[in-house]
Amino acid sequence: MYSTITSGTIYGIRSRLIQVEVDISQGLPGFQIVGLPGSEVREARERVKVALKNVGVALPAVCINVNLSPADIPKSGTMFDLPVAVGILTALSRLPAESVKDTLFVGELGLSGEVKPVKGVLPVVREAFLKGIKRCILPQDNAWEGQLVTDMESIGVADLQAAVRLLTGAEVRPARTERQETFPENDDNDGSAEDFADISGQESLKRAAEVAAAGFHNLLLVGAPGSGKTMLARRLPAILPPLSAEESLEVSSIYSISGLLQSSGRLKTKRPFLDPHHTITGRALVGGGRIPAPGVISLAHRGVLFLDELPEFKRETLDILRQPLEDRQVRIARSSGTYVYPADFMLVGAMNPCPCGYYPDMSRCRCTPHEIRRYLRRISGPILDRIDVCVEVRPVEFADMTGQPGKESSAQIRERVMRARTVQAERFARTGIHFNADMRAADVGRYCALGSREQAFLEKLFASMKLSARGYHRILKVARTIADLAGADRITEEHLAEAVCYRNMEVFNV
Ligand SMILES: [Zn+2]
Numbered sequence: 227m228y229s230t231i232t233s234g235t236i237y238g239i240r241s242r243l244i245q246v247e248v249d250i251s252q253g254l255p256g257f258q259i260v261g262l263p264g265s266e267v268r269e270a271r272e273r274v275k276v277a278l279k280n281v282g283v284a285l286p287a288v289c290i291n292v293n294l295s296p297a298d299i300p301k302s303g304t305m306f307d308l309p310v311a312v313g314i315l316t317a318l319s320r321l322p323a324e325s326v327k328d329t330l331f332v333g334e335l336g337l338s339g340e341v342k343p344v345k346g347v348l349p350v351v352r353e354a355f356l357k358g359i360k361r362c363i364l365p366q367d368n369a370w371e372g373q374l375v376t377d378m379e380s381i382g383v384a385d386l387q388a389a390v391r392l393l394t395g396a397e398v399r400p401a402r403t404e405r406q407e408t409f410p411e412n413d414d415n416d417g418s419a420e421d422f423a424d425i426s427g428q429e430s431l432k433r434a435a436e437v438a439a440a441g442f443h444n445l446l447l448v449g450a451p452g453s454g455k456t457m458l459a460r461r462l463p464a465i466l467p468p469l470s471a472e473e474s475l476e477v478s479s480i481y482s483i484s485g486l487l488q489s490s491g492r493l494k495t496k497r498p499f500l501d502p503h504h505t506i507t508g509r510a511l512v513g514g515g516r517i518p519a520p521g522v523i524s525l526a527h528r529g530v531l532f533l534d535e536l537p538e539f540k541r542e543t544l545d546i547l548r549q550p551l552e553d554r555q556v557r558i559a560r561s562s563g564t565y566v567y568p569a570d571f572m573l574v575g576a577m578n579p580c581p582c583g584y585y586p587d588m589s590r591c592r593c594t595p596h597e598i599r600r601y602l603r604r605i606s607g608p609i610l611d612r613i614d615v616c617v618e619v620r621p622v623e624f625a626d627m628t629g630q631p632g633k634e635s636s637a638q639i640r641e642r643v644m645r646a647r648t649v650q651a652e653r654f655a656r657t658g659i660h661f662n663a664d665m666r667a668a669d670v671g672r673y674c675a676l677g678s679r680e681q682a683f684l685e686k687l688f689a690s691m692k693l694s695a696r697g698y699h700r701i702l703k704v705a706r707t708i709a710d711l712a713g714a715d716r717i718t719e720e721h722l723a724e725a726v727c728y729r730n731m732e733v734f735n736v
Contacts, residue, residue: 227251229316229323232330232359233309234350235301236483238558238565239520241349243330243357246306247293248313255287259310261294264302264517273304273335274311281339281386283320290314300562302517305344308333308363311386312393325393330354330362339386343367348482351375352475363389371482374475374493420461422636427622429633431458434617434728436639439465440646441707442661444551444573444612446536449619451583455576458619459532462574463497464636466529467644473528480527480568484520498529500571504538508546518558518565523550526571536575537604547573548608573612577605614663614700615728646710662707667699674702676717683719687726701725 227250234243244261257271278285292310294301309331315321332350334342347368352375354362361379362372369382383389390396422432431447435458438445445462447455469477477494481487487494502511502522513521523531533539550556554570580598584590593601650661653673659665665673676684684701687693693701705717705725712721 227317227319229313229326231309231313231316231326232328232354233306233332234330234353235299235303235305236346236349237299237563238518239349239480239483239524239567241346241353241479242296242299243350243353243359244299244301244306245295246309246313246331247295248310248317249291249293250314250317251289251291253289255289257290257292259292259294261292261297262300263294263306264300266304267294267301267306270304270307270310270335273307273337274314276337277307277335277339277386278311278314280337281390283315283318285314286318300517303344303346304334304342305332305346305350307335308341308365308386308389311335312389315390321390321393325395328359328361330359332362332368333365333383335386341365341383341385341389345485346479346483347371348374348475348487349479351378351380352479354378363392370492371487374478421464422461422634422639425454425457425461428454428458428619431617431619432634432639434615435462436465436643437704437707437711437724437728438462438572438574438615439639440643440711441614441650441704442572442663443614443704443707444663445575446610446613446616447574447576447619448579448616449576450578450587450621453619453621455619456532456534459501459530459534459574459576460499461636462530462532462572463499465639465643466497466572467640467647469495469497469528476568477528480520480524484525486525498526498571499532500526500529501532501534504533504535506539506543508540508543511543512546512550512556512569513558513565513567516560517562518560518567520567521556521569523547523556523569523571524567527568529571530574531571532574532576534576536577536609537601539605541604544605544609545607548612551608551612573609575605575609575613579618611696614704617728642711645713646707649710649713662703662710665699665703665706670699670702674706674717676702676722680717680719680722684722687722691726691729693726693729697729701729704728 229248231246232243233246234241259268312326312331316323316326332347334344336342343365347364348371351362351372355375355378363381363383364372366382366384369380372378372380449455474493474495478487481494500522511522513519513524550569556567556569558565579585580591580593581601582591582593585598705721708721708724709717
């Protein structure tokens, strides 16, 4: 008596289909699960046994062997409960073998037989669909995640009995339209009512944000408390291009694995915005745990990671960001293997110019030069090296406070950003580079070539502003983005002059 049921597991961000093989034979009564099961998976034995009993299936005194194949992938979580129970029922001929074919089963069992929601349903269903499976039986509360995968028949069951009735044909499957009607298409109400038009004045600041968004450059905002740094940062996702359908599924999958999709109840269609407090641990930031869960930087994938009060973050915490900022993904090594999570985010930092926040307003700033230097040095090094655009945020001038809304809405700015992104997509087609910010030294030489006049201009600027060598490439990359926004093929003096203005962090080399 043998059966095999298709299920899946999450390994890092990747999902893999798993065959749950159940063999029932006469012999010493027992119940084994093999195939690299984690502790929650092993505990499935107890949950399945009790759940089966409580739905009226007393297990005969037989030997049950469950193998999770392929055996070399570590399995964790509780999503194997339902497939194991269904596999046992099929092996006992309580369910027709035909009924479970080409169907994905995922779900945790409660002792009463109820099927409880699990994390990571969306990526597993997606993987199943890519492998040619067209039907999935999921916990009722996760069924909508399956419905996000077009052309997948997604059926939610509330308990084991419902699954049995469905598979034996005793019950026509519940109409999926019922849930779909109430299923919201997107997460439009996630605070995105905030618009650039709300920011009065601050034109140079908004321009810097546009440049950063257009080239996916990391951004640092330096200014006194209350000058509008946070207000600007929160509005950045609105000027980034909307998520493509593929990106939306990718981002939603990360939230599904983290169990956060359920709370939003819909597919992510807005670029994420994450603003962890400066007391966050390195582990929460990049992901951690025995079976690592995605960290905040992975939840910010394809969106914005906003670190307010940057110098207040622990040095070690910021240093952890070095590798993900370079590779745009994070690798976490565990004895069970190396887990890779995507972490391609736009870093936006904000900080005061000095410990009290009011430098260079000497009528209010009480900091000594030594204190200011020590404060600024807290974020020097790897993080500053990754920031292309640094801009000083000045408190709003009186003339700006007349209540006049800003000239432009986020949508208008976004149109220009998207045009500049199209230019980059054409330029970098098949190079592995996506944005100007991704260019390495050799690429800068190739894509940001200057005419002799522009070269002389930049050299003069370098000498007069005492810019560092590492700033050189950053200026060229940002100038490339400014030229792209202007629809210009060649970088001109005007573009260079604007790019140099975004090198305020040179002051940190004190
Ligand atoms: Zn001060």
